Amino acid sequence: MLCQSCGENMANTHIKRVINGEVKEYMLCEECAKKMGYGKLWSDFSLDFDNFLGSFFTENIPHRLSYDTLRCKNCGSSFEDISNTGKVGCAKCYTVFYDQLVPSIKRIHGNTKHVGKMAANVGKEKKVENELQDLNIQLKKAIEKQEFEKAAELRDRIKELSKGAES
Amino acid sequence: MDRWYQKTGPQGDVVISTRIRFARNLNDFPFPCKLNPNKKTEVVNLVNGALGALNKDEKIRGLGLRFIDVGELSKSERISLVERHLISPKFIEKTGGRGLISSQDETVSVMINEEDHIRLQVIKEGLNFDESYPLADLIDDILDKKLSFAFDEKLGYLTQCPTNLGTGMRASVMLHLPALRESGKMAQIASSISKLGLVIRGLYGEGSEPKADLYQLSNQVTLGFSEKASIKNLEDIAMQLIMQERSARSEIVKHIEIVDLIHRSYGVLANARLVSESEFMKLISNVRLGVATGEIKNIPLDLIDSLIINVQPAMLEIREGKNLSATHREQLRADLIRQSLTTKNS
Ligand SMILES: [Zn+2]
Ligand SMILES: [Zn+2]
Numbered sequence: 001m002l003c004q005s006c007g008e009n010m011a012n013t014h015i016k017r018v019i020n021g022e023v024k025e026y027m028l029c030e031e032c033a034k035k036m037g038y039g040k041l042w043s044d045f046s047l048d049f050d051n052f053l054g055s056f057f058t059e060n061i062p063h064r065l066s067y068d069t070l071r072c073k074n075c076g077s078s079f080e081d082i083s084n085t086g087k088v089g090c091a092k093c094y095t096v097f098y099d100q101l102v103p104s105i106k107r108i109h110g111n112t113k114h115v116g117k118m119a120a121n122v123g124k125e126k127k128v129e130n131e132l133q134d135l136n137i138q139l140k141k142a143i144e145k146q147e148f149e150k151a152a153e154l155r156d157r158i159k160e161l162s163k164g165a166e167s
Numbered sequence: 168m169d170r171w172y173q174k175t176g177p178q179g180d181v182v183i184s185t186r187i188r189f190a191r192n193l194n195d196f197p198f199p200c201k202l203n204p205n206k207k208t209e210v211v212n213l214v215n216g217a218l219g220a221l222n223k224d225e226k227i228r229g230l231g232l233r234f235i236d237v238g239e240l241s242k243s244e245r246i247s248l249v250e251r252h253l254i255s256p257k258f259i260e261k262t263g264g265r266g267l268i269s270s271q272d273e274t275v276s277v278m279i280n281e282e283d284h285i286r287l288q289v290i291k292e293g294l295n296f297d298e299s300y301p302l303a304d305l306i307d308d309i310l311d312k313k314l315s316f317a318f319d320e321k322l323g324y325l326t327q328c329p330t331n332l333g334t335g336m337r338a339s340v341m342l343h344l345p346a347l348r349e350s351g352k353m354a355q356i357a358s359s360i361s362k363l364g365l366v367i368r369g370l371y372g373e374g375s376e377p378k379a380d381l382y383q384l385s386n387q388v389t390l391g392f393s394e395k396a397s398i399k400n401l402e403d404i405a406m407q408l409i410m411q412e413r414s415a416r417s418e419i420v421k422h423i424e425i426v427d428l429i430h431r432s433y434g435v436l437a438n439a440r441l442v443s444e445s446e447f448m449k450l451i452s453n454v455r456l457g458v459a460t461g462e463i464k465n466i467p468l469d470l471i472d473s474l475i476i477n478v479q480p481a482m483l484e485i486r487e488g489k490n491l492s493a494t495h496r497e498q499l500r501a502d503l504i505r506q507s508l509t510t511k512n513s
Contacts, residue, residue, distance in 0.1 A: 014368075025368070075197040090197035091317035091325045105322070105329050111391025114323030116334045117304070120311045121194075122318045 003029035072096045132161055170273045172251065172476045175469040176293015180459040181409045183341040183381065183472055184252070185295045187303040190326045190335035191285040191310070192317040198327035199280045207264025207280050214279045215266060217313040224309060226302075230270035238262040243490070246481035252290060254278055274299075275306065283327050283335075285310065292472075294340060294405060296398050304394075323390060333390030338398050340405045341370060345380040345456045346415035347408070349425075353382075356408070364388045364397075365404055378448035379455075379475065384408065420460050429457035437508045441497040447478055447504065454508075466508065474507050 003011040009029035071078050077089030079100045088094065094101065106112050135158050142151040171184065192198055196210055215234045221227050237245060237259065245259045253273050258265065258281045266279035278286040287310070289303040310316075317325040324335035331337075347353060357367050370381040384405055386397045419425045432453035436442070442450075455471045457463035476482060478500045484491050487499060 075201045077201070085200065087200040087327050088198060088325075088329060089201045091192065091194060091319075094319060094322055094325055101329060105332060105390065108330055109333065109388045109390035111333075111388070113321055113391060114319075114333045115391055116323065116393035116395075117307075118320075119316045119318035119324065120308070121315055122320060 001027050003027065005029070006031070070096070128161055132158060135161070170251070170473075171290055171292045172273075173469055173473040174292045175467070175472065176291060176295050178294040178406075178409055179292070179468050181342055181344070181412050182294040182405070183343060184290055184292055185299050186252075186288060186290045186337075186339045186341070187296075187299045188337045188339075189285070189287040189303060189307055190283040190324065190331045190337075191287065191307070192325060192327070193284050194315045194317045196284065199282065199284060200327060202264070202280070204264050210284050211264065211266035211279050213314060214268070214277065214285060214310070217310055218268065220313050221306065221309050224305070226305060227309075230272070230275055232268055232270050232275065235267040235269055237265050237267050243481040243484040247479070247485050250479035250482050251476055253288075255281060255286070257281060258286075275302070277306075277310075283331070285314075285316075292469075294402070294409075296338070296402055300338075300394070300398060331389055333388075334392070334394050334397065336389060336394050336397065337385050338394075338401050339383050339385035340401065342382045342384060342405070342408060342412070343380055343452070343455055343459075344382050344408070344412050345452050346419050347412050348380050349419055350415050360384070360404060361387070363400065363404060364392070365401060378445065379452045381452075416456065416460050420456075420462060426462060429453050429462050433457060433463055433508070436504050438505070439501050441494065442478075442501040442504060443497055444478070444480065444500070447500060448475075451475060470507055474504065478503055 001011045003009045004026050005028050009031065011027035011029050013028045013030060014025070069078075072089055072093045073096075074092040075089035077093055079097050082088050082093065082097065082101075088097075088101075102112055135154055139151055139154040139158065142148075142154060176182070176184075193210060193213065196202060196206060199207065199210075202210065218232060218234060221232055240248075245262070248254045248267075249256050249259065251273060253269060253276045254267065255278065258267075258278050264280050268277035268279070269275065274290055276288045276290075278288070287303060287306060289299045289306070291299045319325055323333035324331075326332055326335055344353070347356065353367075360367050364387050365384060366387045367382050367384045369378070370383050384401065386392075386401055389397075392400075420429075432450040436447070436450050436454060451471060451474065454463060454466075455468070458466050458468055458471060477486075480491075480496060483496055483499050483503070486503075491499065
């Protein structure tokens, strides 16, 4: 399908707008979408356009200069690359540019905290972390109560668990 | 082995199919937009290498999962995969550094190096999250164990586009809504649905009147709602739409104009010698409405649903084994429709 704005390029961006409770849909090419203020990050989402434009730019402009020089060491992306293409370069980018990405993530999802399935390796680490925390509390209590034998046992388990977590 | 679109499932009078899609990425590689061709091939090989582990599982073994080198397929074969909803159109825009895993019945597919390293899809006929989600979940677990997916405790599964963060899951239901469209309520429905974190859009074409009145209902938000909560929400809304569509159907078939339209559409499809794609899509929707309401008898719904796939342009070219001129294609389409509608009907 051709772009509904210029009628020349192939449309690849699906824009949905809710205007006075009515959904309007457009198919635009990348260029026209960009011209109209829909970066790739925000295509495919129904938003109140005016609202979004205002708050997005005020949120990000003050930070811009200082972030230009920062690049992800793993994939070489800068925040500007990500914001221009709508594509995050790698998993590490989410750590490096976390503060800059969070406003748009919040805008897209209305949330910033994952709920649901966890990947196997992270699930394991999380479990170990929780258990370690628990053991440390027990250890503290044991020491307070001067139960030294129990404390020694707990120390051994903590040692063992932290070794496993590192490898 | 029958493919999913050759069968009718639960709520089949309104629901064509249910789909689960997971976006996943390997921990040790940048996302596809930052991968050079060699690295892409490496990812393809790694995912392909997980096939053995998948086929070891007894629940999965029977699916006959196999690897398909998309680059070796002809153009019509590639497009036909899109027509059968096995892959996205985007997946075949380029063919280098891509790979596909698919089951014999085409319910399971894994696109390698589309927007993310992995796009796992499970599709089932009818409204069927009870089977599609557990299967997707199981395949995901096995792949994760083998490949180790990029995940963050706060942001969930990490994806190339932030719109898929969190569960990385898009669940969707394909619905046939001729009566709701006829009632002029679709815009209103779409707007109220968007407030519930879901989106409904025409499946073919993006206009206000999608071809064949087929709509796709899917979850919009992936971060902050668990897979199960998203599916429950989607299922509830889908059921409401199904009930509304059914009651709208029973209303509109009381009108002689609609009954006439149904039989007239059948008449054209059962007799025409040339049928264009857009004419087919318009008429088959009326015929499907007729079959689902009992207005047309002796034609099973699964026949209609497989016809909708089989008469797509690339599907016809594959059947014929060569490229077709526009007229020849319309003729073959008409022949196929006539055969299907009249043999089982007599
Ligand atoms: Zn344009
Ligand atoms: Zn990066």
